[in-house]
Amino acid sequence: MGLSRSVEGLGVLVTGAGSGMGRATAKVFAEVGASVAVTDIDGDAVEAVVQEVVRDGGVASGWVMDVSDQNQVEKVVDGVAAKFGQLDIVINNAGISKFVAIDSNEYLDAWTTCLDVLVTGQIRVIRAALPHLRQSDCARIVNIASTEGLGATKFASAYTTAKHGVIGLTRSLAVELGGEAITVNCICPGPINTGMTASISDADKAVFARRRTALGRYGEPEEVAHATLNFCLPASRYITGAVLPVDGGLTIKNA
Numbered sequence: 001m002g003l004s005r006s007v008e009g010l011g012v013l014v015t016g017a018g019s020g021m022g023r024a025t026a027k028v029f030a031e032v033g034a035s036v037a038v039t040d041i042d043g044d045a046v047e048a049v050v051q052e053v054v055r056d057g058g059v060a061s062g063w064v065m066d067v068s069d070q071n072q073v074e075k076v077v078d079g080v081a082a083k084f085g086q087l088d089i090v091i092n093n094a095g096i097s098k099f100v101a102i103d104s105n106e107y108l109d110a111w112t113t114c115l116d117v118l119v120t121g122q123i124r125v126i127r128a129a130l131p132h133l134r135q136s137d138c139a140r141i142v143n144i145a146s147t148e149g150l151g152a153t154k155f156a157s158a159y160t161t162a163k164h165g166v167i168g169l170t171r172s173l174a175v176e177l178g179g180e181a182i183t184v185n186c187i188c189p190g191p192i193n194t195g196m197t198a199s200i201s202d203a204d205k206a207v208f209a210r211r212r213t214a215l216g217r218y219g220e221p222e223e224v225a226h227a228t229l230n231f232c233l234p235a236s237r238y239i240t241g242a243v244l245p246v247d248g249g250l251t252i253k254n255a
């Protein structure tokens, strides 16, 4: 593959691709010629994204996949590899968010769900994908964490712990899989306009973004998708274990 800047013809699987950053990621990879497996827990959302990609001239295949369902993950990952004849790139994006105080009655449920979907979900997909990635000349894993993996927000300890875990997982697997030329990198999005932040009013978003980010605004899902694509280029083969904030400068702004 050399130091090409093209992912044309590669097989890409995106989790949580029915909405937000996953949807944007599926569309961006399809625009540059990759074959994209659109996977999500919500079948209607999957179908809608597949139709958008195909309408725009891209190659996409839709799959219902709940990352907390071990059997389904194994079946879908193998099914995608069989359909495309290869699976080169995995984007672990599926997510949920929970804000729960440590002493609330709902806390342990939120903790279990966050760890299961956000961390174990990524592990399930990676374990299922590994035999296929090992056949690729451009094997790439990108895990979506959060700026909550680098800092903390009140009442988000279950989510925050999980996102810190995604960074640890990324670094560990970068070391473990480096000898096989499989790169593992991680993106830490800041505040992004997606389904996850849709319930926050525009006025509250504007106040937060002006106060907390260097760029003074929320980000768009496509801006994260392009950072993800950069990690997956054949030319990015010497980048592994990296943790990249895509946060409008949130993590570097003191005042």
Ligand code: NAP
Binding pocket: 015, 016, 017, 018, 019, 020, 021, 022, 039, 040, 041, 042, 045, 065, 066, 067, 068, 093, 094, 095, 096, 097, 117, 121, 144, 145, 146, 147, 188, 189, 190, 191, 192, 193, 194, 195, 196, 197
């Ligand atoms: P989003 O618009 O809600 O998209 C997340 C997608 O994942 C949804 O389609 C969701 O389906 C799906 N999903 C949820 N549970 C799933 C499961 N068990 N298996 C498969 N799919 C599942 O949110 P987003 O902001 O794009 O989130 C993408 C990633 O970015 C997440 O990992 C999130 O933690 C992270 N992130 C987001 C922000 C932000 O500001 N938006 C910031 C930092 C990090 P349903 O809608 O049916 O639940």
